[in-house]
Amino acid sequence: MRTKAIILTTLSILLSCKLMAQGLLDTTRTQFMMLETYGTAYQQGYDHGAQKYREIAASLERYRFEYIEYLLQSAGTDLKYKDFKNFLIHKTDMFQKLEEESPEQYALMKGIANGAYLDFEDIFCYNLNYDETLWIVEALTSKDLSLQQAEGHCSHASFWNGQQNKIVYSFDWARWLDGTQLVWKMHFNNGLEVLNFTYAGIIAGQGVNNYGVGFTAHSTMELQRATTNATPSIMNYSKILLSKSKEEARNMLMKTHQAAPVAYTLFDRKGTEVLECGPFPTQHVEAPNQMLVQTNHSHKNKAFSAPFLQMVDAPENINRKVFEEKYQQKAILRATSFADSHQREKALLAIFSKEDVRQSPEVLKEKWKSTPAFKPFHKDNFYNNFCTITEIGKEKVKVWATPGEFDRFALDFFELTLIR
Structure with a gap:
């Protein structure tokens, strides 16, 4: 067999x-x-x-x-x-x-x-x-084990100027997948090509296609969930990679009713936006200043987010007992992970600016390593990192990637030629 x-x-x-004439991935280095x-x-x-x-x-x-x-x-x-x-x-x-x-x-x-x-x-x-x-x-x-592993979550920063968009991303996933990191270049019969950064046996992780459409995904610390009448989020990961425009991907995400609350950063050459999806109406978050950062707290979904932000920035003004009664006992336990996410986001905003669209991948990597979004490998970590720097220009998509955190491996290079 x-x-x-x-x-x-x-x-x-x-x-x-005939399709192979377009050029194979270099598998030798x-x-x-x-x-x-x-x-x-x-x-x-x-x-x-x-x-x-x-x-x-x-x-x-x-x-x-x-x-x-x-x-x-x-x-x-x-x-x-x-x-x-x-x-x-x-x-x-x-x-x-x-x-x-x-x-x-x-x-x-x-x-x-x-x-x-x-x-x-x-x-x-x-x-x-x-x-x-x-x-x-x-x-x-009846036990929420995610509270024990709150530090293992994704971070994103992107900058654009109308001519190109650069995206830096740390993709955290469970460590048992370490060693199966896969670059999957997909050629479809309609001319679509996808650079899919995933794991062996998993249909999508993060990536970009030759229409210049890509995404990163982030947990949002929401308490809502659905196990019925809900789409598995991996389906939407893959659908974005098969979209021929950011508008097509956005329209799909606006209609989804997803089992897990996930914030998608959806990007093309002209910019990046966020769509927060879950078992609730999708919320759209725009970034008007040619720069966007995303960690793991929701920006717009539910009243849940605002009290947490207040707790992080002004904890003395929050009556924790009232908060706990309103948002369930386990909600208060999420405050630590939510605060960590919020601090990562503020640190990324402090060190990066829209001018970083002009920086080289090596400079962006070093700047990233100076923020809390950088998480050096430790034997007790329950997660592993999978990091990419993506550049979308007028003719090419270029991706520099490493199968671990930025300090563990050199950057490998991949590219696609855009369909005009």
Whole structure:
């Protein structure tokens, strides 16, 4: 069976020889795993699974035992991965929503599962957003374990001048994925090309396409969540990367009803904006001064945000007892993580300016390292970083990336030629 998969993948690559004239990723000098695929969503997912099946299978085992069962045990239960999987697949409608609302993402994920000869439902669980995973654990155990790992969250800064946009981003994800960081260049039959910075077996992480449309994603510390009538956020990650304009991606996000509250920074050459999505109406946040920073607190959703900002900036003016009664007991515990996020955002605003659109990647990297958004690797960290610097100009998209924090690895370079 494995031989058959390899033969099919080889034939797919040979049949795509005309597309390959556009230029392959250089796989000889990089710190990442590399993958280049062609064709339909299903074919590209299948080739992903077939070519990276060893890495996916090993990572899936770590996911089951080092992540899910560890979380369930940390919550004081004897529940197993099978209980988590059963709840997600049968007690929520997220798996059903995947097929109903996201046919291309369904095809990508189904292709990965088939190409790697792995269970489709396992691959779906494996693709679940960090926050959604913890909320399924909370639904099973009544304990919010995200409060114990509040420091592991993403940070973003971008600057633009009408001619180009530069984006610096630290993408934090669970550490059991370390070693599976993947640069996946995707070629679709309609001419769309995507630089997808993700992990083996996961359909999208962060990235940009040859229409100059890209995104980064951020938790928002919101208390709201949904396990029914809600779209898994990984579907929207992928849909943004397949969008041909920022407007198309924005319109999609404005209509979504998403399981996990996530702030998307949506960008193209002309600028960056934020859309805060979740199990509530999407909120749109603009940045009028040619610069935007985003960490992990929501700017516009709910009254939840304003009291936290007041608590951070003027804690003596907040009656904590009233706040706790109003926002649930666990809400007060989020104050530490929210304060940390707010301080990161203020520090980024203090050190960067819109003039940084002219700076080189090396200068931006060093400036980033002087802020609280820089989190040096530590053995006790529950998360790993995946950092990128993206430049969108009139003709090219250029990305400098490292499979860890900026102090651990050199920057690898990737680019796309824009469709005019």
